[in-house]
Amino acid sequence: MLNKVSIHSLRTNYLGPSLSTSYQDPLHIVKGEGQYLYDADETQYLDAVNNIQHVGHSHPKVVEAANQQIKKLNTNTRYLDEVIVNYAQALTAKLPDGLDVCYFTNSGSEANDLALRLARHFTDSKETIVLDGAYHGHLISLIEISPYKHNGPGGIGAPAYVHAVPMPDPFRGKYRGVASDEKYAQEVSKILNSIQKNGGQVSIFIAESIMGCGGQLIPPDNFLKSAYQLVRGSGGLCIADEIQIGFGRMGDNYWGFETQDVVPDIVTMGKSMGNGHPLSAVVTTREIADEFDNGMEYFNSFGGNPVSCAVGHAVLNVIDEEGLQKNALETGGTLKVLLNQLKQKHAIIGDVRGHGLFLGIELVRDPETLEPAGSEADRIVNEMKENGILLSTDGPDHNVIKIKPPMVFTEENALFLVEILDNILARN
């Protein structure tokens, strides 16, 4: 087996230099099981951050489903196949009525790109409203609508058709407090007015109902509801990006948009959907799908292949069979309470937020100025890793520690995480 140093040098020689690795001393992980990862020295790490391995690393039922199907057949959507239709039926059963037409794709980015195509076609427009700080994918079309990328290092800013609402951050945003929802909604109105004044027509409002890369950010109550109403009132469609937050992770709800009491016109999903297998989807209404059926075929070589669908179906089943949404609610709830107790002890913790097993700890240098503690967050995450717990940071100032473990995370895991974090914060 190659050692870390050799792998590192081969990466440098053969992989694109814009790829990054996690942690100051990168990990050489060779095995995953449940909520644990193991490096080449057999050191065990508690994985508190990989939301893609939703039902646990290498879940036996998911592995078995892939194995059985790949041994039998793997083709594409141009053949009649019961695996794809059974999965589409089971997936849409998890969504509100009306959201019942599926397109299968292979990554979150592909799903979002297709969602943009559907919406642009339906509205005959491209004008797009996004949340500042949002990330929706790595394709050109998505970097254009992702302020996280186009306003970040190497970015060239937003194209004229993209309009960003200030990040609806009730803790440290442009408007603060629980009643800031109206102010953020007014920003949406302002954008809609300016699109209209310039002779345009709004096409899309796309948002994660809880922002991931934005820093595990919960918008103030009613903001999304108002935004959806305003956008729809002007003839636009609302896309919910569920790529990070869907499939029971919220605990109280199966989908992130349900936590905000909205129903989108188009939903995109990915990451956790295949537990690491490249599977994603766009789900929309019959009306939008029929409008898109304009003669140009939608074909995707891999999207909706029977192996991917068998994997996706197994993931859905495991979530239900193992009660993982309930676990997210209970274990995530306990963890949030414990983290809030830490907040009372350590002034650097400015805010603890999230739903279920999708939590964020925002670090600040000063409780008054709320100066973001980005380098501290990075140091703490590296120290946590040295103590066997994997986390990461995000948000525009990289000062939010993200907790989004495989959903099999236990209360014992939560207690361990909090104990180690408490020790590290006490030393820092």
Ligand code: PMP
């Ligand atoms: N949308 C969101 C909210 C994401 O977090 C991501 C990935 N981080 C994407 C879209 C893109 O997904 P992928 O990396 O699978 O293309």
